[in-house]
Amino acid sequence: MYVPIPKDIPLPQPASLFFLRILVVVTFIVHIAFVLLMVGGSLFALVYEVAGLRRPEYERLSKEIGKTVTVTKSLAVVLGVGILLIMNTLYTVYFYTANALTGTAWIMIIALVIAAFLLSYAHEYSWDLLADRKGLHIALAAGAVGLFLFIPLIFLANINLMLYPDQWDKVHGFLSTLVLPNVLPRYLHFLAATVAVTAFFLAWYFGLERFPVDGALPGFTRPQLRRHFFAIALGATAAQLLFGPLLYLTLPAQTISWGMTAVIGTGALLAVGVLGLLWMESRAPDERVGNRFWSVAGLLFLTVTFMAAGRHMVRENAIRPHRALVEAKTMAYMKKVAADQDFLIIPGGLGGAPEPPGESVFKKVCAACHAGRSRLVGPPITLIQAAYKNNPQGIVAWAKSPYKKLKGYPPMPPQHLPEDQLKAVADFLLTAQALNM
Amino acid sequence: MDFPIFHLDFFGDRMLVAFIAILHVLINHAMAVGALPLVTSLEWWGWRKGDENWDRLVYKLVIVFFIVTTSVGALTGVGIWFSTSLVNPYAIGSLIRIFFWVWFAEWVVFVVEVSLLLVYVLLWKRWTGDRKPRHIRTGFFLSVASFCTLVPIVSILSYIMDPGLWRFDHSLFYAFFSPVYMPQLLFRFCMAMILAGALSLFLVRVFTKSDHDLRTRVVRFISLWILAWAPPFAFASLWYYDVVPKLMIKNLPVALATVEFQNLYSSILKFIVLSLVALAAASLWGAWKPSRVPRWTWAALIVLVVILTGQFERAREFIRKPYMLGGYMYASGIRVSDYPLLMTQGILPNSEYVSSHKVTPDNHLQAGKDIFMVACSRCHTLNGLNNMPARLRGLYGNKPWNAKAIDTYISTIHGARPFMPPFPGTARERRVLAEFLASLQTKRYNAEGAQTVGVPSGRE
Numbered sequence: 001m002y003v004p005i006p007k008d009i010p011l012p013q014p015a016s017l018f019f020l021r022i023l024v025v026v027t028f029i030v031h032i033a034f035v036l037l038m039v040g041g042s043l044f045a046l047v048y049e050v051a052g053l054r055r056p057e058y059e060r061l062s063k064e065i066g067k068t069v070t071v072t073k074s075l076a077v078v079l080g081v082g083i084l085l086i087m088n089t090l091y092t093v094y095f096y097t098a099n100a101l102t103g104t105a106w107i108m109i110i111a112l113v114i115a116a117f118l119l120s121y122a123h124e125y126s127w128d129l130l131a132d133r134k135g136l137h138i139a140l141a142a143g144a145v146g147l148f149l150f151i152p153l154i155f156l157a158n159i160n161l162m163l164y165p166d167q168w169d170k171v172h173g174f175l176s177t178l179v180l181p182n183v184l185p186r187y188l189h190f191l192a193a194t195v196a197v198t199a200f201f202l203a204w205y206f207g208l209e210r211f212p213v214d215g216a217l218p219g220f221t222r223p224q225l226r227r228h229f230f231a232i233a234l235g236a237t238a239a240q241l242l243f244g245p246l247l248y249l250t251l252p253a254q255t256i257s258w259g260m261t262a263v264i265g266t267g268a269l270l271a272v273g274v275l276g277l278l279w280m281e282s283r284a285p286d287e288r289v290g291n292r293f294w295s296v297a298g299l300l301f302l303t304v305t306f307m308a309a310g311r312h313m314v315r316e317n318a319i320r321p322h323r324a325l326v327e328a329k330t331m332a333y334m335k336k337v338a339a340d341q342d343f344l345i346i347p348g349g350l351g352g353a354p355e356p357p358g359e360s361v362f363k364k365v366c367a368a369c370h371a372g373r374s375r376l377v378g379p380p381i382t383l384i385q386a387a388y389k390n391n392p393q394g395i396v397a398w399a400k401s402p403y404k405k406l407k408g409y410p411p412m413p414p415q416h417l418p419e420d421q422l423k424a425v426a427d428f429l430l431t432a433q434a435l436n437m
Numbered sequence: 438m439d440f441p442i443f444h445l446d447f448f449g450d451r452m453l454v455a456f457i458a459i460l461h462v463l464i465n466h467a468m469a470v471g472a473l474p475l476v477t478s479l480e481w482w483g484w485r486k487g488d489e490n491w492d493r494l495v496y497k498l499v500i501v502f503f504i505v506t507t508s509v510g511a512l513t514g515v516g517i518w519f520s521t522s523l524v525n526p527y528a529i530g531s532l533i534r535i536f537f538w539v540w541f542a543e544w545v546v547f548v549v550e551v552s553l554l555l556v557y558v559l560l561w562k563r564w565t566g567d568r569k570p571r572h573i574r575t576g577f578f579l580s581v582a583s584f585c586t587l588v589p590i591v592s593i594l595s596y597i598m599d600p601g602l603w604r605f606d607h608s609l610f611y612a613f614f615s616p617v618y619m620p621q622l623l624f625r626f627c628m629a630m631i632l633a634g635a636l637s638l639f640l641v642r643v644f645t646k647s648d649h650d651l652r653t654r655v656v657r658f659i660s661l662w663i664l665a666w667a668p669p670f671a672f673a674s675l676w677y678y679d680v681v682p683k684l685m686i687k688n689l690p691v692a693l694a695t696v697e698f699q700n701l702y703s704s705i706l707k708f709i710v711l712s713l714v715a716l717a718a719a720s721l722w723g724a725w726k727p728s729r730v731p732r733w734t735w736a737a738l739i740v741l742v743v744i745l746t747g748q749f750e751r752a753r754e755f756i757r758k759p760y761m762l763g764g765y766m767y768a769s770g771i772r773v774s775d776y777p778l779l780m781t782q783g784i785l786p787n788s789e790y791v792s793s794h795k796v797t798p799d800n801h802l803q804a805g806k807d808i809f810m811v812a813c814s815r816c817h818t819l820n821g822l823n824n825m826p827a828r829l830r831g832l833y834g835n836k837p838w839n840a841k842a843i844d845t846y847i848s849t850i851h852g853a854r855p856f857m858p859p860f861p862g863t864a865r866e867r868r869v870l871a872e873f874l875a876s877l878q879t880k881r882y883n884a885e886g887a888q889t890v891g892v893p894s895g896r897e
Contacts, residue, residue: 002894006439006789009530014537071555074507077515078551082544084518088533093439096526100441103523103888110457110516117508168441169894333787340777368846368853369832376842377832410831 003166003322007330008093020090025312027082029304033197034076039148040198041069042120046141053134057219064216066124066141068205073117093326094162094319098177101161105154105174116147149191153178156186163255163318185247192243196236200300203229203281207290223286230289231282237275244268251314254321260313267306274299358428361421362437369412372435378412381434392426399426438771438788442810443523444886449822450524450815457520459750461513463632463743465586466625468502468510469550471633473583475662476502477576482658484569490651496561497644498637503558507551523888525815527770528761536593539609543589550586553579584626591622598753599684600763617684620676624749627670631716632742634663638723638735653727660723660730667716674709674745678702681752705748712741758856767858769815776861784811784862792893796865805873806882808866819877819884826877838878844871 013020045066052059087095099106123140130137157177161167164180171177178184206213206225213222248256248264277296281289369377370384388394399415399422415422428434445453476499483491521529533540557575564572596603596612603611612618638659645652682702719738723730761768771779779787786794791807793800809817809825818824829838832846847867851859860867 004789004892009527009534011531011534014534070559074511074551074555075548077507077511078547081515081547082541084515085533085537085540085544088518088522088530089537092526092530092534096440096522096530099519099522100443100526100887101891103443103886106888107453107516107519107523110512110519114508114512117512118504121504121508169892172891173889336782337775337778340781341774364849364852366853368849371842371845374842376839376845408834410834 001166002169004168005165005322005325005329006093006097007333008326010330010334014089017090020086021312021316024083024086024090025305025308027079027086028312029308031076031079031083032308033304034072034079035152036194036197037072037201038069038076039152040194040201041065041072042141042145042148043194044198044202045069046138046145049138049141055219057217060217061220061225063127064206065202066120068201069120070124073120077113091162091315091319094165095158097165097168098158098162101168101171102154102157102174102177106158109151109154112147112151116144116151119144119147152190153183153187156183156190160186163315164252165322181252182247182250185243185250189240189243189247192236192239194236196233196240197300199229199232199236200278200296203233203290204293204297207293221286223284223289226289227282227284230278234275234278234282237271237278240271241275244271252318255314255318257313257317260310260317263306263313264310267303267310270299270303270306274303357421358424358426359433361417361425362428362434365415365417366425366429367437370437372437378409379406381429381437384429385434388426388430390430392423392430395426395429396422438784438811439790440526441790441887441892442814443888444810444814444818444884445821446818446884446886447821449818452822454517454520454524457513457516459747461510461517462746462750464505464510464513466629466746467632467636467739468506469583469629470587470626471629471631472498472502472637473554473576474580474630475633475637475659477573477580478662479655479658480576481573484573490648491655494641494644494651494655498640499558499561501640503554507554511551525761525770527772528766531762531766532593532597535603535607536596536609536612539589539592539612543586546582546585546589550579550582553582587622587625591625592618594753595621597757597762598681600765603765617677617680620673620680623669623673624677627666627673628742628746630666631663631670632739634659634666634720635735635738635742639732639739642732642735649728656727656730657724660720660727663716664720664724667713667720670716671709671713674713677749678705678709681749681756684756702752705745705752708741708745708748712745715741755856759851759858767861769812769858769861771812771858771861776859779861780863782863783866784808785866790887790892796869801869801872802876804866805869805871805876806884808862808870809873810884812861812870814884819882825874829874829877838875840868840872840875843874844868847871 015023045062048058048062048065052062119140123137123144126137126140130140154174157174157180160180160183161171161177167180171180203226205211206217206222206229213220213225217225248261274296277292277299281292281296284291370379370381372381374380384395388398396419399417401414402412417425444450476495479495479498480492483489483495518529553575557572557579560572560575564575592609592612592615595615595618598617599615600611638656641652641655641659645655715738719730719734722734757763757768759767761770764773766772775787783795785791785796785804785807788794788807788811791804791811793804793807796804809819813825816823817828819826829843833839833842844867846853847860847870848864850857860870862870
């Protein structure tokens with residue numbers, strides 16, 4: 001089977017690999033956290049707005065959740081720049097290859113996110129304006145949510161494709177990368193995480209002393225809201241018990257190692273702890289709801305950290321053998337490049353036997369368009385000799401400012417070479433030797 | 438050579454980058470770097486005067502800037518990276534390895550800027566009364582952060598214009614201490630202030646349909662703002678104007694290019710003078726008779742400053758050619774140091790994603806097309822912008838195109854056209870490229886990028 005082995009960019013990494021790998025995991029966690037809150041927040045806002053058609057208190061809830069998206073989406077983008085930067089330098093060959101192979105979809109991310117953001121703003125600032133046209137208002141939210149749910153698929157396809165160099169010559173565009181094993185389970189895993197993390201965040205947000213539940217959300221009590229979102233987080237986390245193993249089992253064999261299994265397994269055990277605490281929270285009496293919040297937060301943070309580390313190990317396992325080949329090939333190539341430096345043959349560069357100045361200028365500047373006896377772009381030298389016999393100064397004057405166009409020929413650009421070079425080339429043009437050019 | 442070749446054969450790859458980058462620069466300069474200090478000053482003035490209508494008007498401006506910068510502005514910034522990594526992965530990949538920590542610092546500033554922006558905009562209506570000073574202070578720090586986003590990125594832009602002696606010792610010193618760094622930074626900063634002023638005046642007209650008294654006062658304030666920034670803007674433009682040709686002479690000692698450059702460059706001076714006269718006239722008019730100035734004045738001012746900026750960007754592009762990274766990498770993405778090897782051993786055997794790794798008697802046209810894709814397609818297309826058939830028609834007209842003549846032309850192309858890189862391959866490869874190009878007179882080919890057709894499968 002053919003596996004492409006491209007060469008890497010032969011410049012050193014900006015920091016030690018160990019440090020960059022820590023950085024890639026940390027920046028991924030901060031980015032993905034806000035992506036989850038952005039996608040999840042929009043999704044919840046949409047669902048509650050639809051529910052609000054029957055029960056107005058849900059519409060107010062939707063409005064409050066929508067406000068958080070204004071913040072989380074801007075942070076999701078700006079925090080994404082960090083991980084993008086590190087992916088660029090650490091996985092140059094893999095990342096750029098996947099980007100190019102899904103190029104159309106990849107660049108469309110920009111337009112799609114802009115569209116999603118503008119729809120979100122239109123929705124956010126038109127609650128009063130479209131109060132009587134609920135359908136349209138909901139359609140704005142639905143449009144944004146649709147885009148928010150689609151865009152992660154493009155990222156996923158890239159992040160997945162970069163791991164499998166043996167697939168690079170088999171894909172033809174973005175859609176074909178979606179059918180690679182593991183894409184769908186990763187997406188389901190992402191969706192469940194979106195709901196779980198957002199619900200957990202909202203349980204915190206509506207629990208804030210500063211948040212005026214009584215004023216802003218009549219029809220709900222604070223403990224009731226918090227139990228509601230703890231319960232949703234519980235359900236979504238429970239779904240991960242299904243999606244997690246599905247994801248693990250569909251991983252290609254080369255990505256799995258005992259170390260990675262141990263890390264993911266620890267994450268999964270911690271998630272079971274999260275489940276237990278969430279279950280208790282979702283059933284806690286009014287005065288006690290939220291007491292275990294920070295325990296859940298701590299456990300959840302650890303879970304996410306272990307999962308992100310495991311995810312990084314999957315990537316390293318997949319790439320490691322191929323990267324060794326890429327490094328060897330890059331080194332061998334750079335050795336050949338270095339060996340050939342002594343043999344500089346760039347036209348007009350150093351080295352080679354010295355040529356008479358006229359001939360060398362002719363070859364460098366004029367030969368592109370003029371030849372001895374045949375027409376290239378400009379007239380042949382035979383014609384030039386006929387026109388300027390014994391008149392090299394005439395050629396110099398012409399070359400400096402070609403004032404008219406010869407019929408049937410494209411115009412010649414003025415040649416502002418030093419006087420002595422122009423003179424030398426003019427003399428050369430009138431020799432018999434020039435006719436052999 | 439070693440990344441799958443993304444290619445837009447109609448739109449042109451460079452156009453994709455240019456479109457996204459120009460949009461980003463204009464939004465970033467006008468609506469963030471320049472707008473944030475302006476609205477903070479406006480807010481402060483309104484607070485001092487205790488004018489609530491004034492404050493409400495400024496808030497409307499802020500909301501417009503907020504919506505545009507956090508959607509189109511932010512995403513086109515990311516888009517510059519996305520598009521450059523598709524179009525020229527060698528160049529952006531090398532730049533990122535070189536400037537990683539500069540960009541990392543830039544990222545940290547971005548995070549601070551966006552966080553402060555969210556606080557500033559979303560708490561505008563809550564931090565009132567006693568807390569107004571705190572809000573204005575936030576605006577001040579936000580303005581500083583926004584200026585700080587220019588500081589690292591201009592160093593990278595300066596490096597691209599003039600890498601100094603970087604290729605000998607790989608030191609970042611040359612980016613920040615480039616002679617073009619300070620003038621460029623100052624030019625962009627002052628330009629941002631003026632653009633923000635003109636744009637705000639335009640918006641103020643829209644938002645003050647009924648309140649003519651308020652309009653008069655705000656227009657006067659912003660006109661004075663523009664007037665105040667005009668002298669530093671004049672100074673910065675002339676300084677920048679003065680420095681750029683010096684780089685040009687240092688980097689490209691090709692006399693031919695100098696003349697073409699001078700033609701382009703003399704038009705910039707005209708635009709500098711024209712913009713400054715227009716600026717002074719419009720802002721004096723606005724300060725003196727605020728209610729009389731028609732709306733198109735500000736639109737015209739915006740257009741003028743945008744054109745001036747565009748001229749400088751063109752000059753920046755011009756002096757860079759034929760290099761992408763001066764003295765290190767050509768516009769094709771091929772490193773200068775790779776030339777000796779590629780010219781002796783060939784492009785094809787050293788490229789991963791080509792359909793054949795050597796020229797054989799029966800693959801001339803396919804090999805020629807592969808060479809075109811590797812060596813030419815970053816700037817040229819077959820059927821769209823800057824396409825080869827049009828170029829060749831310009832040289833050879835409608836007479837039969839002769840492969841041998843084209844071959845000779847390519848062999849000295851960097852002499853005849855100093856903005857073109859020299860041909861990087863062997864004489865044989867040059868010959869099949871010429872044959873392929875000659876065949877374009879009668880044949881049409883699709884040049885589809887890896888994003889649609891993928892990469893060739895297998896090596897022979």
